Amino acid sequence: MDLKIMKLHQGILFSNLIAVFVFFTPSASQLSSDFYSFSCPNxxxxxxxxxxxxxxxxxxxxxxxxxxxxxxxxxxxxxxxxxxxxxxxxxxxxxxxxxxxxxxxxxxxxxxxxxxxxxxxxxxxxxxxxxxxxxxxxxxxxxxxxxxxxxxxxxxxxxxxxxVDTSFSVDELAQRFTSKGLSIEDLVVLSGAHTIGSSHCNAFSERFTQDSNGNLVPDDTLMEKDFAMQLAKKCPASASAATTVANDLSTPALFDNQYYINVLANKGLLHSDSVLIADNRTRSKVEEFAQSQDAFFTSWEASFLRLSxxxxxxxxxxxxxxxxxxxxx
CATH class of the missing domain: 1.10.520.10 (Peroxidase; domain 1)
Structure with a gap:
């Protein structure tokens, strides 16, 4: 084969290999589930x-x-x-x-x-x-x-x-979420993160007042009475700043839909949990997820992807x- 033609063929082959490599190499400008497939597969x-x-x-x-x-x-x-x-x-x-x-x-x-x-x-x-x-x-x-x-x-x-602050109203929560490109439905779904984890007593202390004897008295009508008294015992006025309470007292170690069941029963730990059933824009989703864990999990996947x-x-x-x-x- 003529040397010039051979070099031309080699050049074309090399260019094609480069094109294939570039085509299959993940671009850092676009997130991808297989971004690390070659560089760090495990x-x-x-x-x-x-x-x-x-x-x-x-x-x-x-x-x-x-x-x-x-x-x-x-x-x-x-x-x-x-x-x-x-x-x-x-x-x-x-x-x-x-x-x-x-x-x-x-x-x-x-x-x-x-x-x-x-x-x-x-x-x-x-x-x-x-x-x-x-x-x-x-x-x-x-x-x-x-x-x-x-x-x-x-x-x-x-x-x-x-x-987001735990004392926020639905309007304040929605404003903060929409400023991040998240919807009011995302707000309800992602609030479900409170099905695990815990909160310090000061995260919900505004829901109580202290009487003359130093006892905490429920001051939030969105809390069921017995649940409020249970919280008051777990977080007395003398509690240290490090004292915490499970976000979901029913199944604290499980990621499930119990959070929504609790909220519907007026047993949401935080004020920002409880307000979700006091507003027509959010209550229907709380009810839906309380009835169906599958519905919650399906929505969680989409909302988590948007958050992340x-x-x-x-x-x-x-x-x-x-x-x-x-x-x-």
Missing amino acids: VELFVKDTVRSASDFDSTIPGKLLRLLFHDCLVEGCDGSVLLQGNGTERTDPANKSLGAFSVVESAKRLLEVVCPGTVSCADILVLAARDAVELTGGPLIEVPLGRRDGLVSSASNVRPNI TIGVKTDDEGEIRFACASVNS
Whole structure:
């Protein structure tokens, strides 16, 4: 064969191989469930094993991981900014002082840095860990898209204007959710996260007043009387700031639809839980999920996917941190 023709054929073949490679290589600008198929194929297994081991040792871990994801995604987007330590970071805001399970995400990161160095973002690890926390407590397994980059900004001043407060009305809750691209239906569905986890007594202390003898007296008509007295006993005025109560006193360790059954019976722990049945826009969904766990699980999958893709960063919008608690130097 003529040397020029041979070189031309080789050039065409090389170009075609490059085109095929580019076509099948996941793009960092678009999240994909198989983003790490080539670069770190066992990432999901490693994260799940880490979450399972931690949860076996400490049953509060699943609820903490799920809450951690909410507090991450609602502020700077799902970019792991809540994981950063340092003066003035999100973690220093009083609303975030009670967050936990940071060590679980960091443990998974250290493992992945050994097997897939510089490849998997802390933001993706947190999403996977929260996803696994739901499944390990009885909830649905969700296939989540990956490819997030870790954010470079974490500021305490951004926390309060973005997170949800337990004293919010439905209007305030809806406004905060819609500002993140979430619907009022997402609000009801994602409130179901309170089927696991716990809350500190001060998260619902505004629902009580203190009488002259120092006893807590229910002051919220949206609480069933016996349930309110039960809470008053669990959280007396003398209780320490570290005292917590399960969000769902009936099945605290199970991700199920009991939360909605509780709320319908006026046994929602937080004011922001109870208001869901006091508004026609949200009550019908609470009733639907109380009657059907399948309906809740189906809706949870869709709403969780929307939550976990809020404000994601890709390409040069962020980085892959070497450690989740600090940006790369």
